[in-house]
Amino acid sequence: MAKQHYFSKILIANRGEIAVRIMRTCRDMGIATVAVYSDSDRKALHVQYADEAYYLGGNAARESYLVIEKIIGVAREAKADAIHPGYGFLAENPEFCQACHDEGITFIGPDSHAIKAMGNKTLARELMMQAQVPIVPGTTDPLTTDQEKSRESASRIGFPLMIKAAAGGGGKGMRIVEKEADFASALRGAQSEALSSFGDGTVYLEKYLTSPHHIEIQILADVDGNTVYLFERECSIQRRHQKVIEECPSPFIDDALRHEMGQAAIEVAKAVNYHNAGTVEFMVDASKKYYFLEMNTRLQVEHPITELVTGKDLVQLQIMIAAGEKLPFNQNELTMNGAAMECRIYAEDPENNFIPSPGKIQQLSVASGPGIRDDCGVFEGYEIPIFYDPLISKLCVWAESRDLVLARMKRALTEYNVVGVRTNIALHQQILNNPHFQRGVYDTTFIDRYIQNAQKSKVKEKEMLAIAAAAIFHHQKVTHGEENVTLSQDRAQKNRWKEYGRQRILSSRI
Structure with missing residues (x-):
């Protein structure tokens, strides 16, 4: 298809491997790319790979990649006619999508209505019920601050269950609750983490499916x-x-x-x-x-x-x-x-x-x-x-x-x-x-x-070996005296340097 059907310049509102990956396709399509970067990303690969790069300032995402005004300002300055959000950061932010639209910049993704509808997990569940798509049994409305009502909702669903953030994903604001006695503390923890991660402490409940x-x-x-x-x-x-x-x-x-x-x-x-x-x-x-x-x-x-x-x-x-x-x-x-x-x-x-x-x-x-x-x-x-x-x-x-x-x-x-x-x-x-x-x-x-169980076993095994080594050293000291123990220590020291060398080689692959 003719090149003019697409865009002349795309700003990638992201960093790292996904920014580079998007830029590669843009290069295949003959589209110029614009990178944005924070203080700690000045020398990052996506900055080097792009046709143009603009400084956002700060280190933390809230000072750089999450600031809508800065991203839009760069797009305006660079004369980018489209923005690709990648994933994470502002990719599922309906306000960012709408800001692009208001500025006359194409947002490469769905419209703000779809992002908002599917970004709110409780609203999405309601829409799926209307569309007759099967959903996991759970609450259709967000939990209120009324602890007793929340506990009643949990009892109706039955344990084990999951507490989940209404505004997010990626495992944030999520807790598995095995029994009723743990519900209150898990609810507080999920609400706190959801508020910290998404700026919204709203949560809802779902039945926990065993081994899904x-x-x-x-x-x-x-x-x-x-x-x-x-x-x-x-x-x-x-x-x-x-x-x-x-x-x-x-x-x-x-x-x-x-x-x-x-x-x-x-x-x-x-x-x-x-x-x-x-x-x-x-x-x-x-x-x-x-x-x-x-x-x-x-x-x-x-x-x-x-x-x-x-x-x-x-x-x-x-x-x-x-x-x-x-x-x-x-x-x-x-x-x-x-x-x-x-x-x-x-x-x-x-x-x-x-x-x-x-x-x-x-x-x-x-x-x-x-x-x-x-x-x-x-x-x-x-x-x-x-x-x-x-x-x-x-x-x-x-x-x-x-x-x-x-x-x-x-x-x-x-x-x-x-x-x-x-x-x-x-x-x-x-x-x-x-x-x-x-x-x-x-x-x-x-x-x-x-x-995880195997990793815990390996840690316990290392602890047991350390205890055994200490016991052997003590036994040698008591049985053979200080001089012989010193000779044993010298040999052990050489062996430990060998072991250290092996560990360094292995750790380079870990």
């Missing part, structure tokens, strides 16, 4: 109402309600259920006159009954695996739809080719409760070879800041079969080497080597059941 699958359906819709689904992504490997590994297709979903859930996702989109890319998330129980969870009105972090199996560039399609183009294909023309998997590589310390591990990347070797895609937002010498999500890369693998995907991902993880900060690569390797995961037999409880 988290399945999401990618949809695309143009301004004329043509809507398609681009199959599913299995997102059940989660830690603290945040996704760790995703794959497509799901080893749990069959063709009949895939089609049924795809059609349900289309109904969800049509219920709010949705256009552009979006993702409808479902919880699916062991008997394969599915329930609407939420709709993310933006591009997803894990969108590359859908691109790998469908051959469609979702960012390019977003831009085309925003420019008023019709979808260039219908549902019957969409097929899945092979399988794909994504591992999110974070700068975090697995041995210290996965806290972020900011710092300078001293060495970086990324995976490559057949079927490998690395959406990376860092480089060797880059300083990972403490102010933002510590995502280093989205390592994706495609192959003709799931078995080959597993083999390629294992190989890719051994090639991926980051020195200077700790990473969660070892966690991914642990998951991929688990026989249940290899067979595709897992749900959202997988990490809690098979991985």
Whole structure:
């Protein structure tokens, strides 16, 4: 199609790997790009990759990437005719979408009405009930400040249940409550976290499904109402309600259920006159009954695996739809080719409760070879800041079969080497080597059941070894005297230096 149908310049209102990923498609399409950056992002990869870059000021997101007036001001100064929000930050903010519209700048995404409707989880549940899309049993109205009424609502739903933030996602403002005695404190905690994370402490209740699958359906819709689904992504490997590994297709979903859930996702989109890319998330129980969870009105972090199996560039399609183009294909023309998997590589310390591990990347070797895609937002010498999500890369693998995907991902993880900060690569390797995961037999409880317990056992094992070593040292001191113990210490010291050397080599891959 003719280049003039699209935009001359797009501002990417984001940072890191997603900003770079969007810019790459813009470059393919011959569209100039504008980056924005904070103090700590002056040397960031997305700033270097863009055609133009503008300073926002500050370090924290609330001083930079979340300030609507600053973003709009840069777009005006740079003469950008469109803004792509990426994901996170302002991507699902209806006020930002409306501000773009008021300024005459195209927002590459749905309109503010759809963002607002699906961003409020309780309103979205009501809309789904009207559209006859199955929802998880729960409260249709937000909880009030009346503790007794909230407790009564919880008792009607039954335990276990989930308290969830009405205005957010990503595991924030969410609590699982196993029994009634824990409800009051969990409610206070969820409301406080929701207020801190989203500026809105409103929460609601949902029945907690035991051992469910988290399945999401990618949809695309143009301004004329043509809507398609681009199959599913299995997102059940989660830690603290945040996704760790995703794959497509799901080893749990069959063709009949895939089609049924795809059609349900289309109904969800049509219920709010949705256009552009979006993702409808479902919880699916062991008997394969599915329930609407939420709709993310933006591009997803894990969108590359859908691109790998469908051959469609979702960012390019977003831009085309925003420019008023019709979808260039219908549902019957969409097929899945092979399988794909994504591992999110974070700068975090697995041995210290996965806290972020900011710092300078001293060495970086990324995976490559057949079927490998690395959406990376860092480089060797880059300083990972403490102010933002510590995502280093989205390592994706495609192959003709799931078995080959597993083999390629294992190989890719051994090639991926980051020195200077700790990473969660070892966690991914642990998951991929688990026989249940290899067979595709897992749900959202997988990490809690098979991985975290194993990590706790390893910590206990280290503690026991330390105690044993101290006991042996004391025994030698009592039995053989100080001189012999000193000789033993010298030998032990040499052995410890060997062990330290080994640990340094291994830690460079962790």
